[in-house]
Amino acid sequence: MRVFITGIDGYLGWSLAQYLSARGHEVAGADIYFRRQWVEEMGSWSATPIASMETRLQAFHEHTGKTLRFWHGDLREYELVERIFREFQPQAIVHLGECPSAPYSMIDVHHAVFVQTANITTTFNLLFAMHNVCPDAHLVKLGTMGEYGTPNMDIPEGFFEVEFRGRRDRLPFPRQAGSWYHWSKVHGSNNIMFACKLWGIRATDIMQGVVFGTRIEEMGDDERLLTRLDFDQAFGTAINRFCCQSVIGHPLTVYGHGGQTRGFLPLRDSMQCLTLSVENPPVAGEYRVFNQFEETYNILELALKVQKVATELGLPVEVQNLENPRTEMGQHYYHPDRQNLIDLGYQPTHDVEAEMRIMLQDLMRYRERIEERRDILIPDIHWNGPRKKVHLLSSEPERV
Amino acid sequence: MRVFITGIDGYLGWSLAQYLSARGHEVAGADIYFRRQWVEEMGSWSATPIASMETRLQAFHEHTGKTLRFWHGDLREYELVERIFREFQPQAIVHLGECPSAPYSMIDVHHAVFVQTANITTTFNLLFAMHNVCPDAHLVKLGTMGEYGTPNMDIPEGFFEVEFRGRRDRLPFPRQAGSWYHWSKVHGSNNIMFACKLWGIRATDIMQGVVFGTRIEEMGDDERLLTRLDFDQAFGTAINRFCCQSVIGHPLTVYGHGGQTRGFLPLRDSMQCLTLSVENPPVAGEYRVFNQFEETYNILELALKVQKVATELGLPVEVQNLENPRTEMGQHYYHPDRQNLIDLGYQPTHDVEAEMRIMLQDLMRYRERIEERRDILIPDIHWNGPRKKVHLLSSEPERV
Secondary structure (H helix, E strand, O other): OEEEEEOOOOHHHHHHHHHHHHOOOEEEEEEOOHHHHHHHHOOOOOOOOOOOHHHHHHHHHHHHOOOOEEEEOOOOOHHHHHHHHHHHOOOEEEEOOOOOOHHHHOOOHHHHHHHHHHHHHHHHHHHHHHHHHOOOOEEEEEEEHHHOOOOOOOEOOOEEEEEEOOEEEEEEOOOOOOOHHHHHHHHHHHHHHHHHHHHOOEEEEEEEOEEEOOOOHHHOOOHHHOOOOOOOOOOOOHHHHHHHHHHOOOOEEEEOOOOOEEEEEEHHHHHHHHHHHHHOOOOOOOEEEEEEOOEEEEHHHHHHHHHHHHHHOOOOOOEEEEOOOOOOOOOOOOOEOOHHHHHOOOOOOOOHHHHHHHHHHHHHOOHHHHHOOHHHOOOOOOOOOOOOOOOEOOOOOOOO | OEEEEEOOOOHHHHHHHHHHHHOOOEEEEEEOOHHHHHHHHOOOOOOOOOOOHHHHHHHHHHHHOOOOEEEEOOOOOHHHHHHHHHHHOOOEEEEOOOOOOHHHHOOOHHHHHHHHHHHHHHHHHHHHHHHHHOOOOEEEEEEEHHHOOOOOOOEOOOEEEEEEOOEEEEEEOOOOOOOHHHHHHHHHHHHHHHHHHHHOOEEEEEEEOEEEOOOOHHHOOOHHHOOOOOOOOOOOOHHHHHHHHHHOOOOEEEEOOOOOEEEEEEHHHHHHHHHHHHHOOOOOOOEEEEEEOOEEEEHHHHHHHHHHHHHHOOOOOOEEEEOOOOOOOOOOOOOEOOHHHHHOOOOOOOOHHHHHHHHHHHHHOOHHHHHOOHHHOOOOOOOOOOOOOOOEOOOOOOOO
């Protein structure tokens, strides 16, 4: 299948290109290297030393014998998107080309506006170019479990059937996102749902959990094929950040008392699920939603797991409770469904500790790179308040 | 109360400035005259001959003895919004400064992107400036009943309590808008709801029905105080368009068989409701939703009412069924609540025909202006398809 990946230079994008190619798909992609700039803006860099796209493409060619078509450009420009689609004629588009950071969107009004308008514009351009060029193609859009927030009931996959004053209807499940970024994903989901209804576009909207992991098998031993791995407050997600902290002996930074529960999944599971979605398109006009995660965990539990594995590897490390810079509930009900991908054949990893072990072993090689950026490990972007480093909490857990 | 109106040069904005001022409020506003440009882009103009803002402000001063502060500028620039708020220190902000047209947003990708990004950016700038300058002020945001779409159940005011798999929660009522414009309003509502939760902003989100009417009492006989009245396919809403068509003997253009049911309200009711909202702010952190309409009507019923009143005034006119350029249900359940404004004292007009009579009498004076733009009365913007004039339908009503 011809698969076009937006944001192919990113954490998931570069991994997915290799994963799909290894499964016989013809992969192409575009990127404008925003992620590299944003992480630099946060004073950080990737823990893994990532090669330039030119070098990546060269290494990819050496290992696979295949040429990956790449466009360096800004997908906020509609004409570029339409030109790419006319040239490549994609059968599936995996849309990873959005700003993926909640804290980045919470810095100030300019970042909030940037994240929402950039994400909306790029998704619009893809939808219109599909409609105009390849109306039978399938859009696989990366959303986030964070679109749902933490309602006091089970979270279905996108839709639920409810009764209200004696009448029943199947309705979109209400979204209650927790940052401007997460709302940008909701806006995108809404626009895609409408495009499916309006034009008969087929789309899979992936409500993805938090991804962790340094590698997939396809990367082998060639450092040029490695994907990025961020550990700053804006682009470094919980487990990735904890693993980076472990290898330099920095206390694991748990926000609040760590009772926040979320869905998580290893990078290899994310690849498996995205590929299942690509290979099993919905019918024309169908907008389907997949919740995608291996299991739900709370943050403290994950920090303790990383601590355990790190200690076994000779990396003793403390767990530290920090003032939570976010506005979120410390304890809450959390039971999302994730049946749709299981039905398509998703086999969850389940061995999270094994995955953490691989990560720590990978990251130990890049200890100096993380050490050099040690000063950015304490967050300073607050959901409500000016930028300043958060303070340590006493160890009393909060009771809700 | 110090009330700042965004989009004060528009249909509702210029009316509201006069209405609020007559009730003792200190009014200021901003506009960049986009509405005048958009209507020109549609090949049309206001049926009423509208004065320049300079002339309007002069007339306003002559009649009231008051000076209305006005900023000519683009509220997509955050620094301007913050500067205005620092100078004027608003206690309420009535946000009418958005692109309000579904057909305009459906023209092509560039219009879709413009409508959504402009509407989102302006609302963001207001929210951040409130947070930074006047956190106790009250945002009255104009949304639309179209945010809800036409679900197969009653439509509550913003939120509903439902049970799902044995657990109950109060959730935002799911939105199912029917155009890129309507979705831009949903995106705005979602962002405002989150700002209230995040920063303790107080906001009233008005899900307004379709407004009709040429005047409010405050405009008196001075033509310089008249508000605009559009009749083109993008900015002319149903009753306004029908009244303009009547005075030049053009058949009333009903899309499809006119079974679409919507909430409507006269301009004077809109002013009454917006003022009630301004004068009764919610508590800090409260995000409340008001459904605002006088009554629900279907489009054919309204065309027949306009036809009846026009005939009584010596303006015989046909009703014509046109191919519906929109994608919407021809027949559907429609029972929205509108109790919140009634509880605040809203007294609906109920005499729609009397309002139509006033409109027709006003518009007869501007017959030549409408006649000059006769060629734009048949729509050509399709929800799904290239631009071309719609065709006439046979008179058989559709059965659903």
